[in-house]
Amino acid sequence: MNKAIIFSLFLLFTIGVKAQDARSIPEVEIKDLYGNVFNTANLSNDGKPMVISFWATWCSPCKRELNNIAEEYIDWQDETGVKIVAVSIDDARNMQKVKPYVDGQAWEYEVLLDPNGDFKRLMNVNNVPHTFLVDGNGQIVWQHNSYSEGDEYELYELVQKLAAGESIEH
Amino acid sequence: MKSLKFLLAAVFCSQFFFLKAQEEQKSVGEIHGNFDMTTQFYSIDTVIGAPIVPEKLLMNGFLNLIYTKDRFTAGLRYEAYHNVLQGFDPGYAGTGIPFRYASYRGDRMEITAGNFYEQFGSGLIFRSYEERGLGVDNAMEGIRVKGKIGNGLYVKGVIGRQRIFFAQSPGIVRGADAELNINETFPSLSESKTKLILGTSFVSKYQQDDNVTYILPENVAAGGGRLNLIRGNFSIFSEYVYKANDPSADNGFIYKPGQAIFLSTSYSTKGFGLNLSAKHIDNMSFRSDRNENINNLLITYLPALTKQHTYNLAATLYPYATQPNGEVGFQADMTFRLKRGTWYGGKYGTSVLVNFAAANGLDSTKINDDFTDRQGYKTNLFSAGEEVYFRDFNVEVTRKINKSLKLKASYFNFVFNNDVMKLAGSPGTFFVDIAVLDVLYKFNRTNSLRTEVQGLWTQQDQGNWATFLMEYTLAPHWFFSFMDQYNYGNPINSRRLHYPIFSTGYNSGGNRISVSYGRQRAGIFCVGGVCRTVPASNGVTLSITSSF
Numbered sequence: 001m002n003k004a005i006i007f008s009l010f011l012l013f014t015i016g017v018k019a020q021d022a023r024s025i026p027e028v029e030i031k032d033l034y035g036n037v038f039n040t041a042n043l044s045n046d047g048k049p050m051v052i053s054f055w056a057t058w059c060s061p062c063k064r065e066l067n068n069i070a071e072e073y074i075d076w077q078d079e080t081g082v083k084i085v086a087v088s089i090d091d092a093r094n095m096q097k098v099k100p101y102v103d104g105q106a107w108e109y110e111v112l113l114d115p116n117g118d119f120k121r122l123m124n125v126n127n128v129p130h131t132f133l134v135d136g137n138g139q140i141v142w143q144h145n146s147y148s149e150g151d152e153y154e155l156y157e158l159v160q161k162l163a164a165g166e167s168i169e170h
Numbered sequence: 171m172k173s174l175k176f177l178l179a180a181v182f183c184s185q186f187f188f189l190k191a192q193e194e195q196k197s198v199g200e201i202h203g204n205f206d207m208t209t210q211f212y213s214i215d216t217v218i219g220a221p222i223v224p225e226k227l228l229m230n231g232f233l234n235l236i237y238t239k240d241r242f243t244a245g246l247r248y249e250a251y252h253n254v255l256q257g258f259d260p261g262y263a264g265t266g267i268p269f270r271y272a273s274y275r276g277d278r279m280e281i282t283a284g285n286f287y288e289q290f291g292s293g294l295i296f297r298s299y300e301e302r303g304l305g306v307d308n309a310m311e312g313i314r315v316k317g318k319i320g321n322g323l324y325v326k327g328v329i330g331r332q333r334i335f336f337a338q339s340p341g342i343v344r345g346a347d348a349e350l351n352i353n354e355t356f357p358s359l360s361e362s363k364t365k366l367i368l369g370t371s372f373v374s375k376y377q378q379d380d381n382v383t384y385i386l387p388e389n390v391a392a393g394g395g396r397l398n399l400i401r402g403n404f405s406i407f408s409e410y411v412y413k414a415n416d417p418s419a420d421n422g423f424i425y426k427p428g429q430a431i432f433l434s435t436s437y438s439t440k441g442f443g444l445n446l447s448a449k450h451i452d453n454m455s456f457r458s459d460r461n462e463n464i465n466n467l468l469i470t471y472l473p474a475l476t477k478q479h480t481y482n483l484a485a486t487l488y489p490y491a492t493q494p495n496g497e498v499g500f501q502a503d504m505t506f507r508l509k510r511g512t513w514y515g516g517k518y519g520t521s522v523l524v525n526f527a528a529a530n531g532l533d534s535t536k537i538n539d540d541f542t543d544r545q546g547y548k549t550n551l552f553s554a555g556e557e558v559y560f561r562d563f564n565v566e567v568t569r570k571i572n573k574s575l576k577l578k579a580s581y582f583n584f585v586f587n588n589d590v591m592k593l594a595g596s597p598g599t600f601f602v603d604i605a606v607l608d609v610l611y612k613f614n615r616t617n618s619l620r621t622e623v624q625g626l627w628t629q630q631d632q633g634n635w636a637t638f639l640m641e642y643t644l645a646p647h648w649f650f651s652f653m654d655q656y657n658y659g660n661p662i663n664s665r666r667l668h669y670p671i672f673s674t675g676y677n678s679g680g681n682r683i684s685v686s687y688g689r690q691r692a693g694i695f696c697v698g699g700v701c702r703t704v705p706a707s708n709g710v711t712l713s714i715t716s717s718f
Contacts, residue, residue, distance in 0.1 A: 096447060097436075105505070115293075123717075124680075150612070
């Protein structure tokens with residue numbers, strides 16, 4: 001009986017909701033590296049493209065991806081004004097090691113902590129690494145799950161397109 | 171019949187909303203979700219000790235849907251286990267919608283009704299969370315209210331029962347948490363170099379006394395406080411929790427109160443990071459059912475204070491798991507970069523990670539009061555006993571040689587007390603050395619080959635192991651890999667086996683599909699403080715994940 005209600009409710013939503021191309025960033029409170037509450041609705045990059053990358057200190061491909069991008073990040077920023085937000089899903093086991101790791105690797109990213117996966121869940125992330133590309137209007141226009149060496153070139157091509165005001169084909 | 175009426179009503183309503191939306195030409199909200207499915211076909215392979223699976227094919231799957239419209243959010247998760255994969259608790263049987271909720275965000279308050287995940291502080295006193303890959307899900311079902319009072323004071327309150335498979339805990343969990351950000355509260359401190367955040371929590375559980383032998387407390391309370399202090403490059407995090415007497419199956423129904431303390435301090439600058447942490451756990455098993463065990467219905471989250479390893483020989487044979495009845499642990503973790511352009515740093519610089527972790531039992535004195543007070547034992551804060559539970563020393567060095575070649579070398583040394591951990595097959599304490607060489611070669615921008623050679627050496631348990639892995643990736647869509655694990659040093663000749671496995675996968679956007687075929691070694695898979703023992707298997711596995 002319960003299930004019938006829920007299914008009906010969702011049918012309502014699914015039929016009612018128009019098909020959409022873009023998607024906005026969901027709103028939830030997580031933390032920044034200094035323990036301050038951070039509302040994800042405040043994620044923005046002044047009309048320029050933004051990358052949101054979910055990672056963890058125990059995830060090798062995540063660290064490979066962010067370390068590879070770190071080598072190019074200055075050029076990326078100069079050319080497109082892109083900002084990278086690295087959201088760590090490390091829980092209490094490793095959370096205190098995030099800042100030392102980020103500083104140790106000399107990352108220039110904006111780093112956020114999502115220790116109970118609240119933002120991860122709202123963004124429908126199954127596994128890390130998972131990378132989202134956000135356009136200047138704060139709409140998520142592209143995403144990629146997992147990381148293979150060289151994936152960052154595809155990401156950067158899309159960032160360049162956005163920075164040039166072009167739209168991204170799905 | 172009733173469901174049909176609902177369905178019709180829903181269709182009617184949705185059409186109404188649809189028309190209305192078209193009229194107003196404005197969004198009626200967004201709906202997004204994610205999907206995950208793993209299916210394994212099990213072949214018979216008695217040599218590796220793979221259990222015989224009568225169904226031959228098993229499947230775990232789920233679908234999450236989340237609807238948002240301005241300040242309103244609603245979501246649900248459908249889960250299906252036909253039947254549940256080997257290594258997961260068979261409590262996951264059949265299908266259902268064990269997770270559904272609706273929430274509304276006001277300017278200063280947020281209300282959630284239904285299921286939710288939440289943690290107070292670092293989770294030492296309360297953590298409701300999911301780790302789908304391990305089959306861990308202790309979601310709350312009830313009500314949560316979060317609010318912000320004035321500037322810098324954040325409060326939360328929860329009440330509900332925790333999820334256990336497709337049912338709920340017999341106990342009710344009630345809790346409240348307050349966090350005060352001093353720098354936000356006092357505007358004069360907003361630019362201060364010193365940042366201070368204080369927090370306090372209270373959690374209580376109610377469970378009927380169901381025991382015929384003892385008179386048990388039906389309400390068990392726990393309280394705690396935490397502090398996060400940052401000054402420049404230094405930071406300190408500390409949390410303390412005290413739990414009233416809570417006789418349970420875990421502690422042998424003793425009436426001793428429990429306590430836990432976690433201390434962590436860090437120093438970091440560009441190119442250097444150091445973290446030192448310590449913890450003391452004493453009689454801290456805290457569940458919403460005192461008779462439960464393993465990972466079920468935990469209220470507290472007590473992660474291992476050790477590094478979470480990723481190479482398969484280091485990660486899945488001898489991982490440490492927290493001993494909630496009592497342990498003292500310490501960890502040091504250091505990361506730094508050797509300067510580029512020097513003889514020791516190489517052309518591109520070199521990254522070094524060093525980690526050491528130790529855990530011992532408590533130094534405790536047994537009290538013979540089984541028939542009187544039942545306090546069980548006496549101990550002092552941070553007094554480590556003689557018994558070594560775990561030691562882990564490890565180093566990882568990463569260096570880029572040139573544009574196409576990157577090397578990573580790692581060394582691990584473990585001391586693993588299996589009499590306490592009881593995770594591996596044989597008794598005793600194991601002394602283990604592991605070395606890994608990881609070579610990445612990039613042919614061009616999109617083609618690369620990664621090779622891992624791993625060796626594990628020990629005189630105990632299953633003896634020596636070697637792993638060889640080759641992973642070819644064709645960015646941004648394809649990967650192909652082959653791995654063989656070889657237990658060449660097993661003391662029993664007939665168990666010197668190979669475990670070869672092929673995998674391939676395709677990624678596009680938020681979708682990923684992968685197939686693997688071969689043998690999988692029995693292993694212990696851990697995320698955070700939780701571990702899952704997975705038996706050996708042979709067969710074909712198909713995984714599909716999607717996010718939309």
